[in-house]
Amino acid sequence: MKLVFATNNLNKLQEVQKLIPSNIQLLSLKDIDCLEDIPETQDTIEGNAIQKANYIKENYGYDCFADDTGLEVEALDGAPGVYSARYAGPQKDANDNMDKLLEALENHSNRKAQFKTVIALSLNGKQHTFTGICKGNITQEKAGSAGFGYDPIFKPEGYELTFAEISMEEKNRIGHRGKAVAQLVEYLNQL
Known part of the structure; x- marks a missing residue:
């Protein structure tokens, strides 16, 4: 089976490739010559994942899955949420985003947050979604x-280290994307 993973994020692609069974050939957007930016204009994480999966199916004809992920901070009423990638502006700079978030939380003792990933799968004319959540806290510094x-x-619950201090294997095991991908894989294995 061939499936397109609708992402230009090579880090995400590498993470997910390690989780997908070997009987599924994972294609990137580059592999199908999709070089344009796929629209992400929905106001929910679920909506963006569905929009991206539909875009590839409608414009390229491939069965596809797409994900969208947001960091939801309790003290900020769920922000940055769906706007996580461009929280500090359209340049989508991770350091700018982290700096803005740390500044926004400066006077907050509540640092609870969760990463949420939704994967939308468009396969054989049907659509399915899978959601993974990882709860934790925002640290004081990077x-x-x-x-x-x-x-x-981001320090996941039960850990003294941030996601950036643990191995990719451990992050995949406990993390939001790993949980959503595990549901996707379980579904694909039943086909």
């Missing part, structure tokens, strides 16, 4: 050099 996005300031 720590670690692994991972990407907000990983250096």
Whole structure:
């Protein structure tokens, strides 16, 4: 089976490739010559994932899955949420985003947050969604050099290290994307 993973994020692609069974050939957007930016104009994480999966199916004809992820901070009423990638502006700079978030939380003692990933699968004319959540806290400062996005300031529940300080294997095991991908894989294995 061939499936397109609708992402230009090479970090995400590498993470997910390690989780997908070997009988599924994972294609990237580059593999199908999709070089344009796929629209993400919905106001929910679920909506963006569905929009991206539909875009590939409608414009390229491939069965596809797409994800959208947001960091939801309790003290900020769920922000940055669906706007996580461009929280500090359209340049989508991870350090700018983390700096803005740390500044927004400066006077907050409640640092509870969760990463939420929704995967939308368009397969054989049907659509399915899978949701993974990882609860944790926002740290006071950045720590670690692994991972990407907000990983250096997110400490998952039960851990003393940030996502940027643990291995990719461990992050995949406990993390939001790993949980959503596990549901996707379980579904695909039943076909």
